[in-house]
Amino acid sequence: MPTSSHLRQVAVLGATGSIGTSTLDVIARHPGQMRASVLAAGNNVDALIALCRTHRPDHAVIADPTLFARLREGLAEAGLSIQAHAGHDAIDALAASDHCDTVVAAIVGAAGLSSTLAAARAGKRLLLANKEALVLAGELLTRQAAAAGADIIPIDSEHNAIFQCLRSRDASLEAGVRRIILTASGGPFRGRSRSDLEAVTPAQAVAHPKWSMGPKISVDSATLMNKGLEVIEAHHLFNVPGSRIDVLVHPQSLVHSLVEFIDGSTLAQMGLPDMRTTLAVGLGWPQRIESGVSGLDLLSHGRLDFEAPDLEAFPCLRLAWQAMDAGGSAPAILNAANEVAVSAFLQGRIGFLSIPALVEHTLSTLPHVAADTLDALLAADDQARHITQTAIARLPHA
Template sequence: MSTSRLRQVAILGATGSIGTSALDVIARHPQQMRASVLAAGSNVDALLALCQQHRPDHAAIADPALFSRLRDGLNDAGLATQAHAGHAAIDALAASDHADTVIAAIVGAAGLSSTLAAARAGKRLLLANKESLVLAGELLTREAATAGAEIIPIDSEHNAIFQCLRSRDARLEAGVRRIILTASGGPFRGRSRAELEAVTVAQAVAHPKWSMGPKISVDSATLMNKGLEVIEAHHLFNVPGSRIDVLVHPQSLVHSLVEFIDGSTLAQLGLPDMRTTLAVGLGWPQRIESGVGGLDLLSQGRLDFEAPDMDAFPCLRLAWQAMEAGGSAPAILNAANEVAVSAFLQGRIGFLSIPALVEHTLSTLPYVAADTLDALLAADAQARHITETAIVRLPNV
């Protein structure tokens, strides 16, 4: 990477696990890059602490009611960082000249508008927000191509595929036969459907390999995260579902594989640490230090692979069906899942009610074309209402 100009990085979702990992990598390369914009949802205290440490030019909080706390906190700390509030402000910062690189790590549908704003502005977009591709994959990739934006996925599986391809070109004409996503299996790998009936919130968020937020951890436990990743891969690499496979790999060392038409299969391996994929995105096409150690295969001992259990974890099946249906179906799937996971985390429903509610909403709401953002957001809102109504009607709620 050239050292003649500092890479200016906006981190959307700065106080989350991906945001803090990104800041760790950036801080290792002060001559090459800096965090110029930090944005968070509602955790003002954590955002202020990050501002004191990294001194960005701009800081934004999504909740407008917290603007004064952010502004006053920055002033009290003697920082020159400018305060902003609201999703529109975050969108504007993502598209502004204050950053040439945007890390999109806001969880959920809330991250869609800022991700699109960065793509339309032609940024290098380090994409961790699954929902941007699940809800609006066709729209996002089209806007990015039109504006010359460079999308580099930084979740481990798609980043692994990106590294194996050295691009996002997975066409048959490019010699790619299929891509294979790996899944850790989550904390309940090997359990039967009946054994999942009494799963607690604490058990579901205790991922065996990754340190993630509660929503993503539950998605890992239900395998919905892998279902969303199948949909993402379809859009990111422009491949049909028939050329995407999933393998459960509990060691989480092989992050994904690409099989080529000559019989070669390339895999990307590494320790389960998001700083590796962030370093790939920040430094690409060069390699930069991430703070992550190398992989000692001798100490790991063995690598296991098995097929996913679609009966115990039907969310993966539902996601595949939504992808095949196309249109607004993935948006409906995602919205229903967000509402159901939130209800589970609040103790309002049981673990197995998550896929049941998603399936109910998918079968209730008709699918429409996904040609405009308004249509997708309308489907998202309708799906949330249907799912919430179904939760209220569940026994013992």
């Protein structure tokens, strides 16, 4: 942990989103130890200027170049001598620059890929919230991070839990790790059979029993694809084969993940579902720092339940395992096909069970290629979207 003579300089990419907000909340609790030196946002320029007023970074960058003048003028009107930038190239450059030693990668989707890779290549401490960086480009990211000595600390709850249990990202057999176990809430349709899911509506799929999430993530939770993507992420983050990754359905969502060791010990990480805990782990590691999150009152929560996932009713989890085992561009194909299928489902163009069917069709149609470059992966992503859209157009009710 940096001493007062060396402040941790944090670039918060995706500063105006929920993860960015939580990050800034934790940073503000430790003014003598860390500060936000770079704030980046997509197109919410007014919110970015407001954050600059509060947190006084050295640099502010808006991804949309057409908003550069508004950002620069807004900072000047606020009397702030913060340097304004615009465009994704500027975000990439700042993530790799001497203006930060830590990067919180919370830009959603493929838009966050290049800045995440730039931070890894520059050897930063990388607090990773961007799923696509690992699902699309996991092989590329972990290889570049290792070459540059970058520390990747995952800040989604499941992978952060594994990281905490391991006290590292070493899940090797040599380190005594037998398997890692991801937990899943089970989504809104836990316990339903495949035939029960035929007539499920978008409104039902989005109504998650535990969390309020965006429509896309909510549907991924309902199909268990979100857990499939997390299996792929775990494979890359901890360098473990699919045969040593398991999934348990845990509806209370208090145990975030578990690690089983060769001596028979199993360690689990538990806590309230608040991103500030995982962000505090990433910002303070290897020390523990105050996050603003209270402890867990197990007496008030009562029982904890665990059950096996139903791969017949929720085949997306099985498809993710297959894509992970295939490697190369297969996870990128899976992810792209799923995004297109979920969008069509939310628009009422296809049924719920068509989502895994379309993903399986695209995975089997498009040949897998090596995952050597970001361009190759983005090309596979684009082709997969086209194949899936063509298949949807051929469906009788589309």
